[in-house]
Amino acid sequence: MAKENNSSTPKKPRFSSWWIYGVIIALILGFQFLGSSSFSSTKKTTTSELQEYLRNGDIAKILIIRNAGQAKVFLTNEALQKSVHKDVSEKPLIPSTGVLPQYILDYGDLQNFENEIKNIKKDNNLDTIVDFDTENNVLGDLLLSLLPFALIIGIWIYLMRRMSGGAGGGAGGQIFNIGKSKAKLFDEKTDTRTSFKDVAGLEGAKEEVQEIVEFLKNPDKYTSLGGKIPKGALLVGPPGTGKTLLAKAVAGEAKVPFFSLSGSDFVEMFVGVGASRVRDLFKQAKDKSPAIIFIDEIDAIGRARGKNNFTGSNDERENTLNQLLTEMDGFGTNTNVIVLAATNRADVLDKALMRAGRFDRQIYVDLPDIRERKEIFEVHLRPIKTSETLDLDFLAKQTPGFSGADIANVCNEAALIAARKEKKAVNKQDFLDAVDRIVGGLEKKNKIITQGEKETIAYHEAGHATVSWMLEHAAPLVKVTIVPRGQSLGAAWYLPEERLIVRPDQMLDEMCATMGGRAAEKVMFNKISTGALSDLEKVTKQARAMVTIYGLNEELGNITYYDSSGQNEYGFSKPYSEDTAQKIDKEISKIIEEQYQRAITLLDKNKDKLTSLAERLLEKEVIFKDDLEKIFGKRPFEKDIQEAEAVVTAASEEGKDEDK
Incomplete structure (x- = not known):
């Protein structure tokens, strides 16, 4: 019933500062109109007409306004009856x-004007009253005096609103609430x-975050055994893996107040605002605890x-961090507020x-298997x-290394491709085209390529x-194309x-396959080109990783120069000597050249098959695994991937049964 009453009650209009500005402008315009001659019967005249009216005895009084350079003329009652003055004898629209x-x-000139009036009065023996006065425009003077102050205040209000996120930015958008939290409170309904x-x-x-939700829903289940609700959980993982989705x-599941905001919402140009927003955020959360x-x-x-x-440029950020540390675990910390955070x-x-x-918990959100x-x-x-x-x-097999966001993009791209082809449903080929579009880029069939370059x-x-x-150990081929796509x-x-552990022979086989492109150019044309840039970049990274990160090189031995804490990027010196640097460069070059020569040897032995494959590629532009099997026969190292997947699935099911 309460909801019905609330919904039926008309909402009061919200107050806006623009109303004040509108009223002021309306008043100014009103005074201007009221003071103008459009609302009165007063008409403008000339000096010659005034002299004529004065000679005829029509004027009862002339009031000269010295500071305005104007004269006001008042007619006699008899003159108002004349047809000449018919226009000015009518009553004004607004009574005064x-x-x-x-x-x-x-x-014009006051002395000449005054002398002319005196002469006409004397010649015609008139008793017209001539008087002098000054007028002050109180409203105009007031506006002129207040205008500079109003302009300064208006600019200040505008700047404050822009710096604090605008009038619609919540509590932080108001002028004096810039230190308030910008967190959005979610209502699960x-x-x-x-x-x-x-x-x-x-x-x-x-499972980890579900347990946190369970902590809030049923805390007695855990506290009865002496356990404590965790203070916070950090979601870590590559971009697009679903941290924010979690x-x-x-x-949606917690059924408790949920405050959501970004780390950049604490950052502000004013000193102390970040720490103030942290305090206000935790104060709001404690008032509504239990909360997330x-x-x-x-x-x-x-x-x-x-x-x-x-330079000390990040002092404000450090103050914000210090306040966050204190709020999360300091004196007077309320344990009924759980902090979730995400970062890559x-x-x-x-x-x-x-x-x-x-x-208390660091939850790693990895790329999906x-x-x-x-x-x-x-x-x-x-x-x-x-x-x-x-x-x-x-x-799933065609998208190794794809994150959840990438897969969502594949599905959307496939639907767009199918719609472009005017299909009624999205099929397998549309998804393959979508994967190609995302991984390789857009096809450029109209790119100008000479016959020699194409070969x-x-x-x-x-x-x-x-x-x-x-x-x-090289990855099995799916398809090959010579249609330009993206930058390739x-x-x-x-x-x-999908391996969890990689051995040196596996890495070397992959490097050899990568160098196969340049090796084929050398074998067939006895020339090399710039087309192998991406291949060289890939094998150089792999060889450097073997030598400097994974300790897979006999010359350097079991040593790594990898720093998982990220401290190296802030250092000025390398973690090894110049002699070691020369050894590293020599070993990287040695590994790459060995695999290059190995690829040349393989292609020399299979030159006829290489030629057949290239001719078929020139003819069809796109070839698949079946085309390779016709030329080479069945791959001698074909692995039963399905069997490996079955083992993994069985192991995961076994683990679930044990948990139950």
Whole structure:
């Protein structure tokens, strides 16, 4: 009943400062109109007409306004009856309490005007009264005196609103509330409908945050055994893996007040505003406890203190961080407020922020594996009309390394491609085209390429395909194309095996397959080109990682120069000597050249098959795995991926049974 009464009650109009400005402008215009001659019967006249009226004895009084240079003329009652003065004898539209003149004129030189009136009065023996007066425009003078102050105040109000986010920016948008929190309070009934059912994959992360929700719903279950509710949880992972989506699901499931804001919302140009907003945020959360605070992109304020602080430019950010540390775990901290935060740069966060008692749990949200990708496809394909034959397992295999956001983009892109082709449903080929579009870029079939360049591209891509087919640990080929796409003139698509541990022979095989393109150019034309830039960049990174990060080089031994804490980027010196730097450069070059020569040897032995593959590529422009099997036969190192997936699935099911 209360809701009905509220809904039926008419809402009062909200007060706006623009109303005041409108009233002031209306008053000014009103005074102008009221003071103008358009609302009175007073007419302007000339000096010659005035002299004529004076000679005829029509004028009773002339009032000379010295400071305005004007004269007001008042007629006699007899003169008002004459037809000459018919226009000025009518009553004004708006009645006036004072006596209004019938005529008004600008007299010019006062001495001449006064002498002429005296002469006419003397010649015609008139008793016309001539009087002098001064007029003060009180309203005009007042406006002129107040205008500078009003202008300064108006500019100040405008600047304050712009700096604090505008009038519609919530509590922080008002002039004197700039230190208030900008956090948005979510209402589970109206603001968000996301639940854990909408979050596919992320099994471990979901379990962690579900337990936090359970803490708030049923705290006695845990506190009865002596446990304490965690103070906070930090979601860490690559971009697009679903950290913010998990937080939305928590907001939808928790049924408690949920405050959401970004780390940049604390940052302001005024000193002390960030810390003030942190205090206000936690005060609001404590007033509504139990509650959850979600800070997205917390690295905006949580970056380690003292790093790269040569100018003192980040003192305000450090003050904000200090206040956040105090609020999360300090004297008088309320344990009924849980802080969730998300970042993809956990290595730059301050150690004091990461310790237990503040963020008790660090939940790593990793890129989805093949099984989780299938679940994510199922979620994003719900609103899309797909063909009945669509194989989700195949789509999951075709998208290795894709995040949840990437998969959502693939589904949307496939639907757009199908609509462009005027199809009734989205099929398998549309999804493959969408993956190609996202990974490689837009097709550029109209790009001008000479026949010689086209042959070079064909042999280059055929070299990649041939070498990868001949090596045991190279990724199996899906398709090869010489159609320009994005910035590349040709491309080869592979289906990499998802490994948790990579061995040196696997890395070397991948490097050899990558160098197969340049090796094919060398074998067929005895020339090399600039087309292998991306290949060289890839193998150089791999070789450098083998030598400097993973300790897979015999010459340097079991040593790594990788710093997981991120301190190296703030240092001025390398973590190794100049002699070691020369060794590193030498070993990187040695690894790459060995794999290049290995690729040349493989292609020399299979030159006829390489030529056949390149000719077919020139003919069709796009070839698939079946075309390679016709030329090379079955791949000798084909692995049973389905069997490996079955083992992984069985292991995960076993783990779930044990938990039950």
